[in-house]
Amino acid sequence: xxxxxxxxxxxxxxxxxxxxxxxxxxxxxxxxxxxxxxxxxxxxxxxxxxxxxxxxxxxxxxxxxxxxxxxxxxxxxxxxxxxxxxxxxxxxxxxxxxxxxxxxxxxxxxxxxxxxxxxxxxxxxxxxxxxxxxxxxxxxxxxxxxxxxxxxxxxxxxxxxxxxxxxxxxxxxxxxxxxxxxxxxxxxxxxxxxxxxxxxxxxxxxxxxxxxxxxxxxxxxxxxxxxxxxxxxxxxxxxxxxxxxxxxxxxxxxxxxxxxxxxxxxxxxxxxxxxxxxxxxxxxxxxxxxxxxxxxxxxxxxxxxxxxxxxxxxxxxxxxxxxxxxxxxxxxxxxxxxxxxxxxxxxxxxxxxxxxxxxxxxxxxxxxxxxxxxxxxxxxxxxxxxxxxxxxxxxxxxxxxxxxxxxxxxxxxxxxxxxxxxxxxxxxxxxxxxxxxxxxxxxxxxxxxxxxxxxxxxxxxxxxxxxxx
Numbered sequence: 439x440x441x442x443x444x445x446x447x448x449x450x451x452x453x454x455x456x457x458x459x460x461x462x463x464x465x466x467x468x469x470x471x472x473x474x475x476x477x478x479x480x481x482x483x484x485x486x487x488x489x490x491x492x493x494x495x496x497x498x499x500x501x502x503x504x505x506x507x508x509x510x511x512x513x514x515x516x517x518x519x520x521x522x523x524x525x526x527x528x529x530x531x532x533x534x535x536x537x538x539x540x541x542x543x544x545x546x547x548x549x550x551x552x553x554x555x556x557x558x559x560x561x562x563x564x565x566x567x568x569x570x571x572x573x574x575x576x577x578x579x580x581x582x583x584x585x586x587x588x589x590x591x592x593x594x595x596x597x598x599x600x601x602x603x604x605x606x607x608x609x610x611x612x613x614x615x616x617x618x619x620x621x622x623x624x625x626x627x628x629x630x631x632x633x634x635x636x637x638x639x640x641x642x643x644x645x646x647x648x649x650x651x652x653x654x655x656x657x658x659x660x661x662x663x664x665x666x667x668x669x670x671x672x673x674x675x676x677x678x679x680x681x682x683x684x685x686x687x688x689x690x691x692x693x694x695x696x697x698x699x700x701x702x703x704x705x706x707x708x709x710x711x712x713x714x715x716x717x718x719x720x721x722x723x724x725x726x727x728x729x730x731x732x733x734x735x736x737x738x739x740x741x742x743x744x745x746x747x748x749x750x751x752x753x754x755x756x757x758x759x760x761x762x763x764x765x766x767x768x769x770x771x772x773x774x775x776x777x778x779x780x781x782x783x784x785x786x787x788x789x790x791x792x793x794x795x796x797x798x799x800x801x802x803x804x805x806x807x808x809x810x811x812x813x814x815x816x817x818x819x820x821x822x823x824x825x826x827x828x829x830x831x832x833x834x835x836x837x838x839x840x841x842x843x844x845x846x847x848x849x850x851x852x853x854x855x856x857x858x859x860x861x862x863x864x865x866x867x868x869x870x871x872x873x874x875x876x877x878x879x880x881x882x883x884x885x886x887x888x889x890x891x892x893x894x895x896x897x898x899x900x901x902x903x904x905x906x907x
Contacts, residue, residue: 440598441636442506445471448638451612454496457644457656462496464638470496470555471504477552477560478510478535484567486510487791488535489528491542493517494618494643497558499631501537502622506594510535511570511791513577513589514623516897521545530587531577532565532788570791577785578625578724590724591782591791597632599778600727603749604633607732608690608718612638615687617662619648619671624898626695629728630666648674654683661687668695670899672702681709694720694729696900697817697835699843700743707738721745721817725801727779730754731815744814745807752777754815756807770818773807776800806833825852827884832857840877841870849893849901857885860906864889 445453448464455461462470480486488510492498498517505512513531515524517539524545536546540559543551549561575597577589604610616634618641620627634641642660646653648671657665665688667675672693691710693703703719710717717738722729731754733746748754756764756771764771776799783796806818819833834857838850841859846866852858857880859870867887874885894905 440506440594441601441632442503445503445635448612451638452640453635453638454499455615455640455642455660456496457642457646457652457660460496462500467496467500467503470500471507474501474504474537474553474555474560475508475510478508479552479562480510480534481567485570485572486534486567487513487531487565487570487788488537489513489515489531489533490623491515491517491519491524491536491538492622493539494622494627494645495556495558496643497556498537498622499641499643500555501558501560503635505537506575506597509575511574511576514628515579516621516623517542518897527587528563530787531589531785531791532563532568534563534565534567536561536563568788568792571782571794573795574782574791577791578628579623580724580784587786589785591785591793592727593782593795596727596779596781599751600629600729600749601632601636603751603777603779604629604729605637606750607734608633608692610634610637610639614639614664614690615642615660615662616664616666617642617653617657617660618644619653619665619667620695621897624695625724625728626666626668626722626898629722648678654685657685657688663687664690664692666692666694668899669693669698669702670895672698672706676702676705681713688715690716690718692718692720694722695898697745697839699839701843703738703742707735707742710735711739719744719746721815723801723803725781725797725803726775726777727781729779730775730777730801730803733814737814741810741812741814744810744816746814748775749777749779752779756809757802767811768808770806770808772821773803773805773815773817774800775803825854825857827852827855827857827878827880832878832880837874837877841873844873846870847893849903849906851903851906852886855884858906859885859887860890860893861887862890862892 445468450463453464453467552560573593575594642662644656707717716735719733721731731746753776780799780801804821819835823834834850841848849860875882894902
């Protein structure tokens with residue numbers, strides 16, 4: 439049975455521990471989820487579509503679970519999604535329902551309030567019902583809060599398979615208490631919630647970031663045992679001197695959402711080893727529901743640059759440009775993944791929600807990778823993050839990582855015959871051009887260094903290359 443339909447079995451165990459002291463048992467969460475969805479007036483034989491503007495709060499989670507339990511397709515977006523972008527998405531997908539913070543209800547004239555709970559309200563629109571694929575469960579964005587109509591179609595089987603796999607390789611138990619460092623609308627943040635609900639754990643809810651004093655106060659007060667972070671999170675933790683913090687309850691740190699430098703992997707792996715904690719590096723994508731590989735914590739010191747091995751139930755291999763299998767160690771190719779967590783495909787409008795499975799369990803990731811003799815994988819770059827400079831192919835991700843390894847915050851972009859490096863430290867600009875010349879062998883004139891006030895990032899800490907000047 440899918441975990442969202444079987445939460446009652448955990449009974450009076452605490453499911454949610456909110457920052458303000460409010461909590462919910464699994465029994466209470468199940469009841470609240472069902473009370474929420476009884477207000478959905480869906481015609482016989484039809485399924486509705488609901489948009490959920492999510493915060494890390496009990497109301498958002500009970501709404502999410504209620505939609506899963508009632509087989510109402512749910513599209514998750516950040517609670518702070520720009521009004522213009524929300525309008526664009528609503529026009530494209532025509533949902534019948536919205537579950538959102540009350541302060542945003544006024545942006546939807548003509549919608550009817552069905553029920554409210556806490557700071558959330560359920561609204562009904564006048565959008566007509568239309569067929570959707572019977573296995574379609576949820577829609578997630580590929581690009582953060584950009585309002586792009588391109589969403590990923592995930593099935594009920596995808597959600598269940600990935601949650602079970604994550605719970606297995608992280609050895610999640612009912613005594614665990616993860617704290618929400620990432621938005622629920624982000625595939626990584628959502629997977630933390632689903633994999634722990636599967637095992638009857640207690641989720642400590644906060645919307646604060648690791649740079650806020652209140653986050654650490656909540657972590658200590660609620661005795662959180664684990665937290666998840668993207669590369670930017672761990673860059674911030676280093677600046678905050680994380681290793682000096684007294685956090686006796688914390689025993690697991692996980693990282694995904696982009697490639698963390700080998701130097702930082704080593705630093706946190708050593709720190710966690712010395713403090714009796716586990717540090718687990720992972721690799722995934724929204725197109726694979728969440729995770730595709732993980733680096734066992736025992737291997738982090740030996741293979742800090744690796745994304746590890748496939749998750750339980752998954753398989754990986756490399757293909758060349760012609761789709762042929764790449765055999766042997768240290769040869770590069772596109773990373774291909776197969777597993778029950780590979781999603782159904784993309785959608786751009788309401789009509790796409792009736793489509794079947796486009797990928798049949800196989801995902802061509804677009805990442806270029808290599809494999810070592812132990813069959814551990816290493817990312818080299820992206821197929822689309824290459825430019826041609828004077829006839830030479832330049833991997834923008836690789837150049838960017840080498841510069842960041844020098845302790846310089848940067849982003850790399852450009853076009854053919856022009857590599858552009860964006861930095862925030864004007865005093866290092868002169869040395870960067872010489873470093874890139876030595877690294878790539880290109881003439882110095884091929885590299886332009888621009889100084890910017892900060893590297894633009896989305897709410898998940900990933901570099902927003904489209905926002906570079």
